Amino acid sequence: MSAKTIGIIGGGQLGRMLAMAAARLNFRTVVLEPQEDCPAAQVANEQIVASYDDPSALAELARRCDVVTYEFENVPVSAAEELASQVTVYPPPKALEMAQDRLIEKQFINGCGIPTARFHAVDSQADLDKALIDFDGQGVLKTRRLGYDGKGQRVYRSATDSATDGYVALGNVPLILESFVSFEREVSIIAARSPDGTVACYDPAENIHINGILHTSTVPASISEQTANDAMEAAEKILTALGYVGVIGIEFFVLADGSLIANEMAPRVHNSGHWTEAACVISQFEQHIRAVAGLPLGNPLRHSDCVMTNLIGDDIEALPEWLRRDDTLVHLYGKTEARPGRKMGHVTQLLH
Ligand code: AMP
Numbered sequence: 001m002s003a004k005t006i007g008i009i010g011g012g013q014l015g016r017m018l019a020m021a022a023a024r025l026n027f028r029t030v031v032l033e034p035q036e037d038c039p040a041a042q043v044a045n046e047q048i049v050a051s052y053d054d055p056s057a058l059a060e061l062a063r064r065c066d067v068v069t070y071e072f073e074n075v076p077v078s079a080a081e082e083l084a085s086q087v088t089v090y091p092p093p094k095a096l097e098m099a100q101d102r103l104i105e106k107q108f109i110n111g112c113g114i115p116t117a118r119f120h121a122v123d124s125q126a127d128l129d130k131a132l133i134d135f136d137g138q139g140v141l142k143t144r145r146l147g148y149d150g151k152g153q154r155v156y157r158s159a160t161d162s163a164t165d166g167y168v169a170l171g172n173v174p175l176i177l178e179s180f181v182s183f184e185r186e187v188s189i190i191a192a193r194s195p196d197g198t199v200a201c202y203d204p205a206e207n208i209h210i211n212g213i214l215h216t217s218t219v220p221a222s223i224s225e226q227t228a229n230d231a232m233e234a235a236e237k238i239l240t241a242l243g244y245v246g247v248i249g250i251e252f253f254v255l256a257d258g259s260l261i262a263n264e265m266a267p268r269v270h271n272s273g274h275w276t277e278a279a280c281v282i283s284q285f286e287q288h289i290r291a292v293a294g295l296p297l298g299n300p301l302r303h304s305d306c307v308m309t310n311l312i313g314d315d316i317e318a319l320p321e322w323l324r325r326d327d328t329l330v331h332l333y334g335k336t337e338a339r340p341g342r343k344m345g346h347v348t349q350l351l352h
Pocket of ligand 1: 117140147151178179180181182186209212251263264
């Protein structure tokens with residue numbers, strides 16, 4: 001096998017785990033990240049210390065690498081497109097474009113024939129007032145861009161909730177009001193597509209969020225086979241429509257009748273897929289590396305039931321107890337300082 005070099009834009013824990021998976025398959029990695037000694041650079045071969053849209057740094061990344069991927073979805077589309085004129089970029093920049101803006105994302109997902117919450121674009125307080133009337137005063141107001149882990153959101157539960165300053169409170173930026181979905185549970189699917197169009201899906205995970213941040217992912221999810229198949233079918237439609245290469249994470253709400261409402265997609269490896277490194281032969285990280293490097297996709301079959309728990313902020317203090325367990329894989333991200341809300345690591349407990 002010829003030695004190849006894979007570029008990774010972004011130096012967080014996802015980049016770290018991608019770099020580790022790449023090394024196991026004899027690939028070298030170069031990380032582009034402005035912060036020195038970031039989680040990914042600690043395990044990669046090289047780091048280019050520069051911002052994600054620095055043209056000369058991107059040209060240098062293209063020069064040093066055979067293929068470039070990214071570990072977060074807010075890489076500027078123009079930078080990704082410019083890079084794609086110099087080197088292969090997977091997933092394709094179009095996936096970034098569809099995932100960066102919640103309005104475009106929902107229109108795209110609907111265009112694939114997959115339902116989402118109803119929505120209205122909100123560009124003023126008047127838009128918000130009108131949209132809330134349409135949704136009987138209930139809805140979730142979100143920034144269209146740059147929201148993550150529940151940041152940049154406001155929930156309206158009833159017509160009596162005051163909407164007066166909603167537009168300004170979220171920063172005077174383009175917003176989207178989504179209808180409030182009374183879901184029974186939240187699931188996500190991690191799926192991969194190779195350059196030849198082969199698609200492989202992991203089993204859906206059932207996710208619990210606390211304060212908008214993923215807390216646990218449990219597999220199998222408590223859903224019917226039909227619902228699981230629907231999630232896989234939806235993933236395949238999205239991947240095919242994007243001409244996608246790599247791993248994607250797609251989150252869904254499950255309604256009482258088992259039907260699915262797509263919430264959002266992330267064109268990268270996903271926190272709710274970390275369980276795959278313990279409960280599958282091929283993890284989502286290796287699967288992504290295989291896809292972008294043009295190797296055959298691995299079998300996504302799950303050999304164990306499991307629950308993945310994020311270690312966030314002070315959760316890291318329970319590390320000694322997790323380490324004593326003989327059924328648990330511990331994965332730490334190389335961050336020295338634990339701050340509230342900061343993901344420090346995760347553990348995956350095999351259930352049998
Ligand atoms: P998001 O940033 O879109 O993933 O939203 C964070 C969390 O807020 C989701 O995981 C849900 O628990 C909740 N949420 C988001 N959108 C809606 C919605 N339209 N209806 C009900 N709950 C929502």
